[in-house]
Amino acid sequence: MTLIVEDGTGKPDAESYASAADLVIYAGKFGVTIPADEPAQEALLRRAALAMDGMTWKGRKTSSDQALAWPRRGVELDCEIKPDNYLPARIEYGQMALAAEIHAxxxxxxxxxxxxxxxxxxxxxxxxxxxxxxxxxxxxxxxxPDRPSATQFADYLLKRGLFAVRA
Incomplete structure (x- = not known):
């Protein structure tokens, strides 16, 4: 089954932010191990996207019909509100890093x-x-312990780093 990639329009059937070909290029650049066959690569990307949906991101979904957490509206980064169709490259890279971590x-x-x-x-x-x-x-x-996905997602998560909870 072909992977449906989010392009910033808030697709209701999107399954990933990156394609299997993107994952292969990422693995080559960063020297991570991924499965050789495309269906297994796509499955990893789907699993990573599901894990990402459980994270608490800045802003809110652009549409209630969209399948994935991004794109989002009301995302403020570096004192600037990003456009509603903004799909940060770090979200795509973070998903690929997370897919490699899941495979590891x-x-x-x-x-x-x-x-x-x-x-x-x-x-x-x-x-x-x-x-x-x-x-x-x-x-x-x-x-x-060196989780590149956590680094990629840091600016886009609602809470980043350490924080204290008063009991």
Whole structure:
């Protein structure tokens, strides 16, 4: 099935902000691993778009009929209100980065990753032990700590960075 790409008009059937061809170019530029076949690439982009829909973005949807979170109206960035059909390049790049992060989790699930080194002793032979990370640990991130998608989305999310909640 062909991927329906959002073009800034608020398509009611859009599934992605980027095409599979865009994802291949992105993967080549940034050296990330993605599946080789186009249907799997499109599935990754759909999964990333669904994850993005759960994020709290600045502004509000341009139309209640549009399928994806972008385009949005009332988005203020750098003291300037962006046009209603504005579709930032960082949203597209962020989706592709998120798709690559999802694929990284698919091929190397967090529960199989090793914890921090707790013992590293050198006496003839090297002995190394890793901490055990339970799968329900709050320290276990769903993808690598260097999440390029979070960087791409930062300016467009309603809250960015750290914030305190008074109890």
């Amino acid at each position: 989790d698919d091929i190397d699930p967090p529960e199989r990753r090793k914890g921090a080194i707790t013992v590293d002793r050198v006496e003839g032979a090297v002995t190394r032990e890793y901490a055990v990370i339970p799968s329900n640990s709050s320290r276990l991130l769903p993808a690598a």
